[in-house]
Amino acid sequence: MTDTAGGERGSDAPEAPATRREAAAARRGLAAGEPGFQTHVRAARSELETQLAHARAEFEEANARITQRTGRNLILAILIGLAIGVVVLASLIFFKQLFVLFALAASTLGTFEFSRALRTSGRKVDVVAQLIAGTLLVLAGFFLQPWLHWIGAFAAVALVVVWRLVGQLFADDGRSHGRVLGDVLVAAFVQLYVPFLASLCVALLAQDGGQWWVLAFIIVAVASDTGAYVSGLTLGRSGRHPMAPRISPKKTWEGFAGAAVAAVIAGLLLAPLMLGLPIWTGVVIGLVILGTATAGDLGESMIKRDLGIKDMSSWLPGHGGVLDRLDSILPSTTAALALYYLLSPLGVA
Numbered sequence: 001m002t003d004t005a006g007g008e009r010g011s012d013a014p015e016a017p018a019t020r021r022e023a024a025a026a027r028r029g030l031a032a033g034e035p036g037f038q039t040h041v042r043a044a045r046s047e048l049e050t051q052l053a054h055a056r057a058e059f060e061e062a063n064a065r066i067t068q069r070t071g072r073n074l075i076l077a078i079l080i081g082l083a084i085g086v087v088v089l090a091s092l093i094f095f096k097q098l099f100v101l102f103a104l105a106a107s108t109l110g111t112f113e114f115s116r117a118l119r120t121s122g123r124k125v126d127v128v129a130q131l132i133a134g135t136l137l138v139l140a141g142f143f144l145q146p147w148l149h150w151i152g153a154f155a156a157v158a159l160v161v162v163w164r165l166v167g168q169l170f171a172d173d174g175r176s177h178g179r180v181l182g183d184v185l186v187a188a189f190v191q192l193y194v195p196f197l198a199s200l201c202v203a204l205l206a207q208d209g210g211q212w213w214v215l216a217f218i219i220v221a222v223a224s225d226t227g228a229y230v231s232g233l234t235l236g237r238s239g240r241h242p243m244a245p246r247i248s249p250k251k252t253w254e255g256f257a258g259a260a261v262a263a264v265i266a267g268l269l270l271a272p273l274m275l276g277l278p279i280w281t282g283v284v285i286g287l288v289i290l291g292t293a294t295a296g297d298l299g300e301s302m303i304k305r306d307l308g309i310k311d312m313s314s315w316l317p318g319h320g321g322v323l324d325r326l327d328s329i330l331p332s333t334t335a336a337l338a339l340y341y342l343l344s345p346l347g348v349a
Helices: 002-033 035-070 074-094 097-120 127-143 146-171 177-193 195-205 210-237 253-273 280-307 322-326 330-346
Strands: 242-244 248-252
Touching (some): 074 097, 074 210, 127 146, 127 177, 146 177, 177 195, 195 210, 195 330, 210 330, 248 253, 280 330
Antiparallel strands (some): 242 248
């Protein structure tokens, strides 16, 4: 019995490894070259490629329809907007001094593209003077006392005006007095429209808890723009009622209604949760920022229409230029700073 068992064990010992080797060899052979398996792999790969190509075609077709309807690459615009939003959010939450650099960069680029657009239209704009004055003005808004900031604003305007007048003295190009006066007014307007409003934003940032107010008014302004965009696309299908057809034919009352709802909802959420204010102040914040954001949007549309351009530049794909993204935010800085002084005493200590 022992021998039999031993013999059985002896005969089994070499057989199991052989069986495993044969199975492994069979699997290698199947994977390596059996016609049935190759056909299956090719069919699966072909089906996957077909599905991917179909999905890509559908995506490109949908994106083309959206681009045709909205006039911009919406998906790319969303991605760029999210990237900018992350930078703004991170700078305000973690180290608000970094936002000063962001505001300075936005102001510089906006001033440059606005000056370039004005020069293209025939206006004489001294870009170097505008950039120097604008940089000093934005920094003054954050680092100097309010009364010195206002003196800085006056000095910035005076610098670009005097620079333009001196430059015209040496130009000797026969430019009429009316054109020269127009150039001077335009020079002052560039400073007041871009760097000065940007400096008010960083002046608000410099206040105690100012980073939350800056973040709040930007969120409300963006919510207003988004609400107007979505509402204009959806409600506008059944019937469009232009808001200011001579200025911006695409702006509708349907879009304004969506902007109002979005701005008020954002204000109601941000006032108690972020700013520590009574909830009713959220309605005030939402409506005030709605008004300034809408006025800023229409104002820039009027400027571009007067200049005969669609966008200030093409630096931000899907958005246009820097000023095309700041048109509703820049005018809202004045309202946000005023709301801070009026409403912050109501905050919960």
